[in-house]
Amino acid sequence: MRIGIDIGGTTVTVGMLDDNSVINKETIKTYPKDGADKVIKRINLTIQSVIDQSGACLSDISHIGIGCAGMLDRSRGTIIYSNNFGWKNVLLKDKIQKVFPLPVYLENDANCAALGEYVAGTGKDYNSMVMVTFGTGIGGGIIFDDKLFRGNNGFSSIIGHLLLVTDGELCTCGRKGCWEAYGSVNALVKDAGELADQNPDSMLKKLSDRDGELNGKNIFEAIRQNDKAACELFSKFIHYMAEGVTDIVHVFNPQSIIIGGGISEQGEIILEPLRELVLKYTYCGATTMPVIKTASLGNEAGIVGAANLDKYHD
Amino acid sequence: MRIGIDIGGTTVTVGMLDDNSVINKETIKTYPKDGADKVIKRINLTIQSVIDQSGACLSDISHIGIGCAGMLDRSRGTIIYSNNFGWKNVLLKDKIQKVFPLPVYLENDANCAALGEYVAGTGKDYNSMVMVTFGTGIGGGIIFDDKLFRGNNGFSSIIGHLLLVTDGELCTCGRKGCWEAYGSVNALVKDAGELADQNPDSMLKKLSDRDGELNGKNIFEAIRQNDKAACELFSKFIHYMAEGVTDIVHVFNPQSIIIGGGISEQGEIILEPLRELVLKYTYCGATTMPVIKTASLGNEAGIVGAANLDKYHD
CATH class of the missing domain: 3.30.420.40 (ATPase, nucleotide binding domain)
Known part of the structure; x- marks a missing residue:
């Protein structure tokens, strides 16, 4: 025990x-x-x-x-x-x-x-994996050769602070343009709020009023119902997700990438376009394309x- | 032998x-x-x-x-x-x-x-290193735990194709906005050419006319002589270098980063502002700041x- x-x-x-x-x-x-x-x-x-x-x-x-x-x-x-x-x-x-x-x-x-995912979840079928958790920020955990990759003194895997746009949006870390300033669930909710305000007839706006806030759950409710504003937001968000995941493929070439966080409950809605874009953006295409799946152990x-x-x- | x-x-x-x-x-x-x-x-x-x-x-x-x-x-x-x-x-x-x-x-x-640098050059004093070579593109080699890091099937370390600007300049790889489309010596020479044309009185322009072309060597000649246009170009270039190096620090947290390619002959002219910016951009600041030095074995x-x-x- x-x-x-x-x-x-x-x-x-x-x-x-x-x-x-x-x-x-x-x-x-x-x-x-x-x-x-x-x-x-x-x-x-x-x-x-x-x-x-x-x-x-x-x-x-x-x-x-x-x-x-x-x-x-x-x-x-x-x-x-x-x-x-x-x-x-x-x-x-x-x-x-x-x-x-x-x-x-x-x-x-x-x-x-x-x-956890590596020993008992989605990752258990793979020799190497990078877990990417989307939430307030974007977190990462990297496993190669049956070991956690920790870098020189334990501060590797800060993947949320990979760059998406030099001199872009100010990130909570003080750097400008980090991936998590664009691709985290927090960023998605922020962008959704602006879009709801600009589109008073959108479902995004209705769900925001109904629930008193926008969050990962009701944003995906709007996406699943093909709300125009929400779908526009989603294609931008998936693009940001794919850009960061592509960077991870380029530097680590892992066998698998496991998507975690509440957003992973959306399953193929996210995975299908994500895989398609990563394949498109990746330098070596299919040669380096990892398995991309959602986490299975939840919290x-x-x-x-x-x-x-x-x-x-x- | x-x-x-x-x-x-x-x-x-x-x-x-x-x-x-x-x-x-x-x-x-x-x-x-x-x-x-x-x-x-x-x-x-x-x-x-x-x-x-x-x-x-x-x-x-x-x-x-x-x-x-x-x-x-x-x-x-x-x-x-x-x-x-x-x-x-x-x-x-x-x-x-x-x-x-x-x-x-x-x-x-x-x-x-x-x-080579790890066993007999600048890297021999460090347990882990990422070598970043600036040339036509930006190449990388990563050593941890006395092993070359190769990823799942030998296609890791494609660091030149980390993102600098989503939807930015078209890279030779087909993706838009890769680091090497901004931070390689090829990109520097391209930017210098445009700047020389825009500034007919600049030393950049004079050296371009003298040598029949701009290249890493005469661009740095202009920088060392404080040519205004060249210095402007240089501060942009060092910013791009530092953004990519910061990403490497974030994901790998290496003990050392070794700068290779012809540009490494410039030594402290590059290293000093590079270290300063990486320290500024890096999430954990001094805690994760690697040693940054130039390669010593040349070709x-x-x-x-x-x-x-x-x-x-x-």
């Missing part, structure tokens, strides 16, 4: 796993502004609760793996800095080991999600990946 | 090496339009000549390594396709082994140059790398 934890800006999920099956799990709100100490105390209480519910003893559990957003020092098990949480130099591993004397492994959340990918960190920690 | 061969569109160099020292070498014109058979016959004659000049016997030579442009099948030792040469399905390894019964290794030229990098393919062939 092993424990996988996924610490995000909004929620924390703690899961008990037997091999890669989730036996039981609990999700709590993060409330990062309470400060690291309080949040970690709640995480420890949740770990205890998950252990109790599973019927396991501490001696049945081999390790705890944690996926967490932010800049991490994996060897020391600390969060150097997390802009999502507003935390600095948090001794996460120590504070958990104080309560649970087990091996604790720490890894960034995007790598954990990729690892459990993070805890599954985290629970596997014992074997993928270097 | 070992033989390293660098087959380019213009010249072929064959070198005899003792460890990583080039004992002697010969360079011939490629004339690829003569067809693969004739060219390979000339290469075989040059190999024999280099062996004779070195005083070695065939039994002193452990292997022949070859770097070659184009799409290769490394395991079979064939050139699948080379647009530079206009060749298809050339059994290069077989045709050389027929004359020289030695192990023959084949690798693409950009990877060989990177490997011998290819044969040195090729001669080392026995240890880096998988």
Whole structure:
């Protein structure tokens, strides 16, 4: 038995796993502004609760793996800095080991999600994969030779900050023209809002009024119903998706690219035009064309990946 | 002793090496339009000549390594396709082994140059490196964990076709907006020509008239003399260089980036503003900032790398 934890800006999920099956799990709100100490105390209480519910003893559990957003020092098990949480130099591993004397492994959340899909999801049929997660931003996790690719000091795979337009839209990172300023779900929602305002008769505008906001779900509702404004938006969005995915093909030549995030629920609606454009844009065409599929573990990918960190920690 | 061969569109160099020292070498014109058979016959004659000049016997030579442009099948030792040469399905390894019964290794030229710098040039002090070669296009070679990174089937590292501007300038590859359509020496020369025409009093224009053409060398002559038009051009060019290098930092997080190609002779003139901009554009700033240096082996990098393919062939 092993424990996988996924610490995000909004929620924390703690899961008990037997091999890669989730036996039981609990999700709590993060409330990062309470400060690291309080949040970690709640995480420890949740770990205890998950252990109790599973019927396991501490001696049945081999390790705890944690996926967490932010800049991490994996060897020391600390969060150097997390802009999502507003935390600095948090001794996460120590504070958990104080309560649970087990091996604790720490890894960034995007790598954990990729690892989850690789060991137990869509990626398990492929030798190499790049997971691309579309959400607030665009995150990435890269696996080659049965290893997480981490670069020189763990800061590789920042694929959302590949360039789409030099001197383009200002990105949250301060650079201008990053892929995620155009191709993230946040960017899609922003563009949809502008288009809805410009087209008061569009379904986009109606759904925005109905739901009080536009979001990934209702934008795709409009796309599926062939709303003209929404379809225009969609073809631009798929173009942006394909440009970034093509860059990934060019530099990594992976066997598979796995699309994650809520948007992956749209399946072939996205995959079909995406594959077509990537094939068109890619330098070596069919020779390098990877399999492009959607992720299959949903939001459990993070805890599954985290629970596997014992074997993928270097 | 070992033989390293660098087959380019213009010249072929064959070198005899003792460890990583080039004992002697010969360079011939490629004339690829003569067809693969004739060219390979000339290469075989040059190999024999280099062996004779070195005083070695065939039994002193452990292997022949070859770097070659184009799409290769490394395991079979064939050139699948080379647009530079206009060749298809050339059994290069077989045709050389027929004359020289030695192990023959084949690798693409950009990877060989990177490997040369890694084992014996600027890269030898670093655990990981990405070599970026600026020339007609922009080529790349990536080394991590003491291995050439080749992706799933040998088509990774096509860094010249990372995107700089979606829907931008048409690239020779057919995609619009690739880095090499803006940041290669070819692109620099093209932009310089337009600027010279627009500024008839500029030094760019004078040097263009003096030399009958603009090229990397006289453009940098104008830059060093603070010609206004040339300096304007240079700051745009360094911006393009830095945008692409930043993307490489984001996805690979290498310990070092080695700048190759004729342009690397310019040294700190390029490196200083390049480092400054990459630091500015990079997501994690100083945390991920690689060492950025120029290559040191010049056009011998290819044969040195090729001669080392026995240890880096998988």
